[in-house]
Amino acid sequence: MTRAAVLAGVGGYVPPRVVTNEELSRRLDTSDAWIRTRTGIAARHVVDPGTSTGDLAVEAGGRALKNAGADGADLVIVATTTPDRPCPATAPTVAARLGLTDVPAYDVAAVCSGFVYALQAGAAAVTSGFAERALVVGAESFSTILDPTDRTTSVIFGDGAGAVLLRAGERTEPGAVLDVHLGSDGSMADLITVRGGGAEERSRGGTPRPEDRYFRMDGKSVFFAAVRRMAESSRTVLARTGWEVADVDRLVGHQANTRIIQAVAEQLGLPPERAVLNIERVGNTSAASIPLALADGLADGTLVAGDRVLLTAFGGGATWGSATLVWPDLPIG
Incomplete structure (x- = not known):
């Protein structure tokens, strides 16, 4: 095996x-x-x-x-x-x-x-x-x-x-991570960034700019890049897994924005109701958003044993990635 x-x-x-x-x-x-x-x-x-x-x-x-x-x-x-x-x-x-x-x-x-x-x-x-x-x-x-x-x-x-x-x-067990696809494009580094605090700032010398301590994001550009890359990555990982889009029971996207998740589902041809969402009550929790959505989906019964699950995300770097698994029978904690 x-x-x-x-x-x-x-x-x-x-x-x-x-x-x-x-x-x-x-x-x-x-x-x-x-x-x-x-x-x-x-x-x-x-x-x-x-x-x-x-x-x-x-x-x-x-x-x-x-x-x-x-x-x-x-x-x-x-x-x-x-x-x-x-x-x-x-x-x-x-x-x-x-x-x-x-x-x-x-x-x-x-x-x-x-x-x-x-x-x-x-x-x-x-x-x-x-x-x-x-x-x-x-x-x-x-x-x-x-x-x-x-x-x-x-x-x-x-x-x-x-x-x-x-x-x-x-690999034949429910819950096995079947495939993962990752990608990046460093030319988009400034779309999502905290400019200060690193070697780049310190090597320049001088007085750090207070505004560079904070997170900045070009929201409009991020929206279009996120939808495109998440959809592309999803198609790639589905093909490598051997699944059709119609095989996906649940889409667990990074909880960045409801409109982004809905747009990704539309690009893929997935019914919007197959998306697992918890953004309304927790917002965008960045790297925590997918595992939090998994925990909430298990707790509220949205995710059930046997569901074919697609995970997908887009983030700073720019980076993106997707993964597939069949949801196992897990205890609810």
Whole structure:
């Protein structure tokens, strides 16, 4: 039999503080109707002072392990754009806090595509025999890098974490990661960026510009690039899997914007009701959005055993990626 990485458990976590559209409209030139119409978002969760991305990752990772009935993992990967520190990576600390002190652990930085990138790395490690169980986490405290005066970004993003545990199994099992497609185009680096804080800024010298500390995005250009690349990547991974578009029961897209997910479904020829959505209550949680959507889809019954699932995302870099699997029978945690 062909060895494969099999989804054994999922876990999600969002911080308790909820920020509604009404709250944002009291300090920004916006309204609940404006935000809902353009993004599909009604609320988002944000971290309180003193809570970090690592804290969120530990919560989600712990839940994934518990829900899988596993006592640990021998590989930890954390996908994030908002690490606890520039150095070191967040993953080793997350692993240690979960009681995993002798395992390899590293971060993946692919912004909103981060979870799909990390999923590929974790699946490859398990399939190759490097690891028996890989904990793959997407975690973000995006509120810490947003310009509070910028309504184009402040209304979109939220904080949270989601995680999956992959175990060694067989390709014929439900839950096996069947295929992953990834891509990038660095010529679009400025579409989604935080310009300050890195070697590029420091090597120039001089006084850093305060505005470069914040996340910036060219929303219109990102919309068209995201729809195009997510649809192309989806078609590629479906062909490699041997599925037709009509075979897909559930589309779990990066929860960037309801209109983007609907446009991707339309491009593929999928009925919009096959899309799994949780963006209305959590916003865009970047690398955490797909695993959070998986956890929510399991909890509310949207994802059921036997569903043929397509994951797809687009993020800064620019990066994009898609993956396929048949949803397994998982316990609801």
